[in-house]
Amino acid sequence: MISLKKFNLIELHPARLLILGFGFLIVVGTLLLMLPISTRPGHQLGFIDALFEATSAVCVTGLVVVDTGTTFTLFGQIVLLALIQIGGWGFMTAGVFMFIILGKKIGLKERLVLQSTLNQFSIQGVVKLVILIISLTVFMESVGALLLALRWSYEMPWSTALYYGIFHSISAFNNAGFGLEPDSLSKWVGDPTINLVITFLFMAGGIGFTVILDLWNKKSLRKLSLHSKIALLVSLILNIIATLIIFATEFSNPDTIGNFPLADKWWASYFQGVVTRTAGFNTIDIGQMMVPSLVFxxxxxxxxxxxxxxGGGIKVTTFALMLLALWSVLTAKDNVSIFKRRIPWELVNKAFSIAVTAIMFISVIFFILTYTEQADLVLILFETISAFGTVGLSAGLTADLSPMGRVLITILMFIGRIGPLTMAFALMKFSDKSRVKYVEERILIG
Structure with a gap:
């Protein structure tokens, strides 16, 4: 048996190891989805479509080129669920969990990789964090599945309702957005139970395991870490703003919520507002929304x-840190601070690096897509940003993408899940920090 240590995989930079891990999962998923047992008669997937679906599942995006419920058999759907679950955890988290089950020792190198993949400040407690993440995931998904199954049991046999509950609960908590209905959750646009359970699941998964565990341990908002406070506050503000804007821009649109009763208008606006930053479910037709809504x-x-x-995107804390840094510059402050805490400029620089790198990747893919796709520029840009943010919302372009377009969106979903800065690190040659310091000289900016 060939040992992995022979190839020094664990010696790789965490960025490159992360890419190899997710890449391996995608390859396995692609091969499994291409098997005849994975698809219904007449729905055999080619390599590009299988690669697209597997990448979307592993990267917990939700963009699909075929209808999940009618294309895949039970086996194929279970493969998708497994890819979604492992992709949501992260391959390293899932791998360490298997090591724990098998009683294997988790060494220092593995802990260092875990620290990087889980975005923690130190290696202390990372293995314990993995156990808590797995436990929390199983608990949340189980409760969500049961509540959804009880609701759907009024419309379908209990066994079907339970399966629907399990599938949508796993998909929602991992922010994947895969559904078993062709129109996602549009049938239940005004249903309080579906709206509340699904949104709670994807917001819980999207707020981050660190924040959830911090809330559980501290029991008080004042005692929370600075990260948790910023994540919760900014998420709440964005969710409120998003709900109000969708309500205002779509209020009179007869193709979306214009003909709904007032209560359903609010439910649809709330759901479509908060889902935008995380999961790819929808309760109204995205392709029929107003251009201002799509831009927002x-x-x-x-x-x-x-x-x-x-979830994906540049992250709410990155966005918040950029705004705080801008405010500091405009007010001529020497530091960035919030909640009586000062944030090091090193993190500020990293935040802007993440945003700029993300814009570069999106711009390149968008530019190429304008050549490969014959579609409205707004729809192409919407599809591009949705792929990068691993959101999975589509204005109807996904199924009509050319083979090259599907490959490009696949690449962007992968970059979005890995992280733009991580991808940039992986593509660069690493070297020791130079000891040479050059003479400083100023340039004109602004």
Whole structure:
């Protein structure tokens, strides 16, 4: 048996190891989805489509080129669920969990990789964090599945309702957005139970395991870490703003919520507002939304969820830190501070690096897509940002993408899940820090 240590995989930079891990999962998922047992008669997937679906599942995006419920057999759907679950955890978290089950020792190198993949400040307690993440996930998904199954049992046989509950609960908590109905959750646009359970699950997964565990341990908002306070506050503000804007821009649109009763208008606005930063479910037709709504949703998808979560985007804490830094510059302050805490400039620089790198990747893919796809530029840009943010919302372009377009969106979903800065690190050659310091000289900016 060939040992992995022979190839020094664990010696790789965490960024490259992360890419190899997710890449391996995608390859395995692609091969499994191409098997005849994975699809119903007449729905055999080619390599590009299988690669797209597997990448979307592993990267917990939710963009699909085929209808999940009618294309895949039970086996194929279970493969998707497994890819979603492992992708939501992260391959390293899932791997360490298997090591724990098998009684294997978790060494220092593995802990260092875990620290990087879980976006923690130190290696202390990372193995315990993995156990808590797994336990929390199983608990949340189980409760969500049961509540959804009880609701759907009024419309379908109990066994079907239970399966629907399990599938949508796992998909929601991991911010994947895969559904078993062709129109996602549009049938239940005004249903309080579906709206509340699904949104709670994807917001819990999107706020991040670190924040959830911090809430559990501290029991008080005042005692929370600075990260948790910023993540919760900014997420709450963005969710409120998003709900109000979707309500205002779509209020009179007869193709979305214009003909709904007032209560359903609010439910649809709330759901579509908060889902934009995280999961790819929808309760109204995205393709029929007004252009201002789509533009605003692009902005929200770019921001994304919280760090150390199952969501994508540049992350709400990154966005918040950029705003705080801008405010500090405008007010001529020497430091960036909030909640009586000062944030080091090193993190500020990293936040802007993440945003700039993300814009570069999105711009390149968008530019190429304008050549490969014959579609409205707004729809192409919407699809591009949705893929990067691993959101999975589509204005109807996904199924009509050309083979090259599907490959490009696949690449962007992968970059979005790995993280733009991580991808940039992986592509660069690492070297020791130079000891040479050059003479400082100023340039004109602004």
């Amino acid at each position: 949703m692009m902005f929200m998808m770019f921001i994304g969820a919280s760090s150390a979560s199952t």
